[in-house]
Amino acid sequence: MTWQYIPVPQPDPCWTGSVFVAGWQPVTGELTVTDPFSGGQLAVVGACSTREIDRALTASLAAQPAWAAARQARISVLSAAADAMSAGGDALVAWLVHETGSSVAKARLEVGLAAAELREAAELAKLTFDHPLPGDKRQSTTHREPIGVVAVIAPFNFPAHLAIRAIAPALALGNTVVLKPHPCAAISGGLWLAGMFEASGLPAGVLSVIPGDAEIGEALVADPRVGQVTFTGSVAVGQRIAETAASQLTPTLLELGGNNALVVLRDADVELAASCGGFGSFYHQGQVCMSTGRHLVHESSVEAYVQALVNYADRLQVGDPADSKNDLGPLINARQLARVDGLVRRSVAVGSELVLGGTNSGLCYHPTVLIDPTRRSPAWQEEIFGPVAVVAPFSDDQDVVAIVNEQGPGLVASILCADVDRGSELGARIACGIVHVNEPTIDYQIGAPFGGWGASGNSTIGDRTSNVVNFTKSKWFTRRLVIPQR
Incomplete structure (x- = not known):
């Protein structure tokens, strides 16, 4: 067998002193990215303040109606992103290896999963979800509409895949997304993905990436403009997010692991x-x-x-x-x-x-x-x-x-x-x-429902039915030809 060594990747210049909010925007905050094995510095990237959260949410709200109305654009962008993920996978593998300590085999698996999630989301965007209800004298239907702005807070362990697992279906169903990657995966779980989506034709404001600390995440969750929070991580942090979101009655999707x-x-x-x-x-x-x-x-x-x-x-x-x-x-x-x-x-x-x-x-x-x-x-x-x-x-x-x-x-x-x-x-x-x-506990299948019970979380994500329920809201719509007499 021939062994391979993955060299240290070179950071994109646009990451220095910038974050991705309706395009690359300069910021004064900095976040140092280090290699957990060597301890060496990999990059210094932009870090957000609460001002960038406001800019991201303002841009997301402005971009969302046009994005929701553009079904073909959603299909095209997600398909292009899947192609870009596959074609540029070696670069992402290098960041996963050096930024998060992933083995080469694990990093390649993660890139493949992320690309497959994007392709599944492109298929999801092709579907319609209006259904007629029985009724003799009126038209009665159920209708699904995008939530609006979805906040995604992603972990460090599978940062690209677990970010894409939420971002892709949310975008497919007409939402805009604000992504906060884990500080230990700011590039592989955030800024690299932003560049990929930008190169795939994603309109400005549809996705924002805001690296930062826990304070930034808490401010994002507490903002009433966020229509839903999706979080993957520890039980303790998930409980804190649920408490903060509850003050605004913001729905949460929490995937919290388990023993x-x-x-x-x-x-x-x-x-x-x-x-x-x-x-x-x-x-x-x-x-x-x-x-x-x-x-x-x-x-x-x-x-x-x-x-x-x-x-x-x-x-x-x-x-x-x-x-x-x-x-x-x-x-x-x-x-x-x-x-x-x-x-x-x-x-x-x-x-x-x-x-x-x-x-x-x-x-x-x-x-x-x-x-x-x-x-x-x-x-x-x-x-x-x-x-x-x-x-x-x-x-x-x-x-x-x-x-x-x-x-x-x-x-x-x-x-x-x-x-x-x-x-x-x-x-x-x-x-x-x-x-x-007769399978290990570690197993994943694209399109299969994934989620825990009790302290392990409050949601299922991954299959189309769950994604539609998670990333849209329901409307009952009726229509009569004439006004009835009461």
């Missing part, structure tokens, strides 16, 4: 199960909302499963993500490293067995395996967002659903088994938004 469970039944192939579990816990350094946090393994298989999981982890190469031979790169920043390591150390202190890992090289946290027979450690109870697998035994298939559900509703669970019917029966009783049988 996902993988269940290995007595009859499962242990080696295959461990490969699913290892992928689920360690992919992209565990920084995925669908990562496997809890491995529930039948007591008869725990020893063999843990050994197979250790063997899987030992094969993973950890290091510079720009080198394609490495499977895992750094965590996003020092704060996240301290949080992950703290969870591991506190778990060991209360009785968990550290089987592998628990160490780091710079921001690279080595794949870690814990056994927690009591299911009471911090690493079992909390979403880790790092490359840590926590294994606990169970004795009875009847009890395992209760164990999965004991921490409340969530995002995704997987059941691994030989008896698929038995696995499906158990899966139907698990309280979360996504259930897989």
Whole structure:
């Protein structure tokens, strides 16, 4: 196999001292973009103040009616953006690798997903959503209209894909968008996308990109001109956004991740199960909302499963993500490293067995395996967002659903088994938004509904039905030929 090294990308000059608000506009604020692996500076880009939020929302409101009326333009722009994403994907791959610590393989997957989301959105823009209602003496229809201005607050882990997953259907259905990327992904989750859309013919004001800190995001959410807020990130921040938006009765779409469970039944192939579990816990350094946090393994298989999981982890190469031979790169920043390591150390202190890992090289946290027979450690109870697998035994298939559900509703669970019917029966009783049988917890399909329950979020996004409900508002419209006598 030929290994490849992805060189450090060069920033676009228009990013320096500017943000994308009805075109590139100069600002005085600055945001330094760094490489989490090397610590080196990649770029200094413009950062927003509340003045830019006002300019962005003013431009969005002005541009929205014409954009909503121009169906063919929406189809053309989204199709062109999909082509541009595919054609320019190597540049975005480089930014994902160096700005966010993505492995080369993960970055390429993300670019492909983003391009596919854009193509799906172009198809969505072709559809109409007016439906007749029964009635003898009048015409009665349901009608869908754009919400107006959609605020998208995107995360750092899959910054391009998770921004596009909201931006694309919102634009397709006639809305304008103000995007606030995560500060650790200002380019790959924001400014690079702005340039791509601009080159694809997107009219000025239809999309604004406003890099900045949490204060900027809070001001955006609180503004009454925002018709809807879409957020992907932590539960704590999601709760804060919901509280702020509620003061304006602004609808929110919150995708908040979860402490996902993988269940290995007595009859499962242990080696295959461990490969699913290892992928689920360690992919992209565990920084995925669908990562496997809890491995529930039948007591008869725990020893063999843990050994197979250790063997899987030992094969993973950890290091510079720009080198394609490495499977895992750094965590996003020092704060996240301290949080992950703290969870591991506190778990060991209360009785968990550290089987592998628990160490780091710079921001690279080595794949870690814990056994927690009591299911009471911090690493079992909390979403880790790092490359840590926590294994606990169970004795009875009847009890395992209760164990999965004991921490409340969530995002995704997987059941691994030989008896698929038995696995499906158990899966139907698990309280979360996504259930897989004989798949890892990390799985995504364009056009499939994606969302969690309870603390994992309040929305489903991704399929056409959900996107129409999410990004339009309903109107009941009636018409009579003459005024009735009452």
